[in-house]
Amino acid sequence: MLSCRVGRAFTSLRWTTMRTYSNAVDAMAASIADAHVPxxxxxxxxxxxxxxxxxxxxxxxxxxxxxxxxxxxxxxxxxxxxxxxxxxxxxxxxxxxxxxxxxxxxxxxxxxxxxxxxxxxxxxxxxxxxxxxxxxxxxxxxxxxxxxxxxxxxxxxxxxxxxxxxxxxxxxxxxxxxxxxxxxxxxxxxxxxxxxxxxxxxxxxxxxxxxxxxxxxxxxxxxxxxxxxxxxxxxxxxxxxxxxxxxxxxxxxxxxxxxxxxxxxxxAPHNRLRKPQRSHSMSAPLAHQRAWEIWKKGTSLQELALEKHIRLTTAGTYIAKAVQESPNPVEHGSETWHRLRAEYSAADMRPITVRYAHGFARHGVFNYAELHQILHAFRMAQI
CATH class of the missing domain: 3.30.420.10 (Ribonuclease H-like superfamily/Ribonuclease H)
Incomplete structure (x- = not known):
């Protein structure tokens, strides 16, 4: 169950484990909403x-x-x-x-x-x-x-x-x-x-x-x-x-x-949604998988968005989703690791970093303390 009491989520950061920071990240994310209107x-x-x-x-x-x-x-x-x-x-x-x-x-x-x-x-x-x-x-x-x-x-x-x-x-x-x-x-x-x-x-x-x-x-x-x-x-x-x-x-x-x-x-497009197709080994790569292959070759998110005529946030979502679905962690200190950290620390990528925070943490791109800092920066930008 989600707790909205952000202040209490951060009162004790002793023995700061992954679980503690995970809860803190969730609590901070919950506080990000439009300002209350009279x-x-x-x-x-x-x-x-x-x-x-x-x-x-x-x-x-x-x-x-x-x-x-x-x-x-x-x-x-x-x-x-x-x-x-x-x-x-x-x-x-x-x-x-x-x-x-x-x-x-x-x-x-x-x-x-x-x-x-x-x-x-x-x-x-x-x-x-x-x-x-x-x-x-x-x-x-x-x-x-x-x-x-x-x-x-x-x-x-x-x-x-x-x-x-x-x-x-x-x-x-x-x-x-x-x-x-x-x-x-x-x-x-x-x-x-x-x-x-x-x-x-x-x-x-x-x-x-x-x-x-x-x-x-x-x-x-x-x-x-x-x-x-x-x-x-x-x-x-x-x-x-x-x-x-x-x-x-x-x-x-x-x-x-x-x-x-x-x-x-x-x-109106998509008046009836299609029934999902069962995946099989010969099916074409999905959009986020194709984007991931392009990005790994050195193309930045900005360049990917321009090349594919998509929004920057869409490009960012594709790569974050590919990381989340990867069966292997990102090698610490590798070029991919450094690029992911640089791209997803940027201000315009913070909403996506928040959304895929557990995936980034699980694959070693960020730890939960760093995600807490990103969330805090994102929240402060909304004030």
Whole structure:
């Protein structure tokens, strides 16, 4: 279980073993989050912006009595089975779009999905999957149905995580960033990659998001605290409000139609994730393996990124992943050892060093005391 009490993690560094520094690294990593925003300026589902009924009316769709959405917190499979079929039968949204978000324990390794949130116009479901022996059938049906669009930022990464964690083949991902690029191109022309949920909220809802300590609390504890449930519910509902706000903005600006929206949704890449292929000895090397071979020949991360037309952080992730998967430690004092230490001590690589810290420590690139220093420098840079 992740502890957020950073101060206590470092009060005793006697007999500093690998375990002690490992715990310290985890605790420091847990403290790296966006600054807490005053409650008066933050979004909450309890004070919705009512973009959903506004968009429904603008596109001449049936509107019902929209109120503050009802919140449901489920820890039992049967609770989910009883509630979800009726929920998706009438979402109260354009094109049956629902909001989706995931939570898992924050640390140097990625935990299994602990909590899944779904939002319709009328209801928000906070489902604690970590308390269930299996994923509910009704939930699996929703996740794999391409005709029920699931929206959020980095939605395809979330769906891919569900695939890894539960063996599903999810479908129907609708990326909020893609909609913003498509229907508000001038505003986001300098954003080549994903647009953060916070930036979208500021632009289309005029609010900020609370990304404080609750974000990195323990999502496997039961029951979840009221603060966790409120946070999780708001994260799912803000995505649903945002998709309607973006479409409403586009409609007011260019009078787009539902047919144009449907066409955009059909164009969305990776609408259905592929089933993972079983690896075999003759399969082509993976991207990170190819990058590793190039890097070992003396190419720097910067040169690798330019050569392959990828982001520097992507190049850094490839090499870190290759090191993590290597069956052998990196020889202490070797050229590879020195290069890795130089590259991953750099300020722009610190987030990746944090993410792959255990791999670097296990392979002898850094010890945990050094990783603690890197994490501390990273944290101070965020202040």
């Amino acid at each position: 409650a008066s300026s933050t979004y909450t589902y309890r004070r919705p912006k009512y973009t959903i009924p506004k968009a429904m009316k603008a596109f001449q769709q049936p509107t019902l009595a929209y109120q503050v959405p009802r919140l449901h917190y489920f820890t039992e499979v049967q609770e989910v089975e009883n509630a979800l079929p009726d929920a998706v039968a009438n979402t109260g949204t354009l094109e049956r779009i629902i909001g989706l978000d995931l939570e898992w324990n924050f640390g140097l390794s990625v935990g299994k999905t602990a909590v899944l949130q779904l939002a319709t116009a009328f209801d928000i479901y906070v489902i604690q999957l970590s308390r269930m022996r299996k994923i509910p059938n009704s939930l699996a049906s929703i996740l794999t149905d391409p005709h029920i669009p699931k929206t959020g930022v980095a939605i395809h990464q979330d769906l891919a995580k569900l695939q890894r964690d539960f063996g599903l083949i999810p479908a129907g991902g609708l990326e909020l960033s893609r909609l913003a690029w498509r229907f508000d191109a001038n505003r986001w022309q300098n954003h080549r990659y994903l647009i953060s949920l916070r930036d979208l909220s500021k632009r289309y809802l005029g609010v900020d998001l609370d990304k404080g300590a609750t974000r990195i609390s323990s999502w496997t504890q039961a029951p979840l605290s009221n603060e966790q449930i409120e946070y999780a519910a708001s994260d799912a509902y803000v995505s649903l409000e945002l998709v309607h706000a973006i479409l409403l903005h586009a409609h007011r600006k260019n009078a787009i139609t539902l047919n144009e929206i449907r066409a955009c949704m059909q164009e």
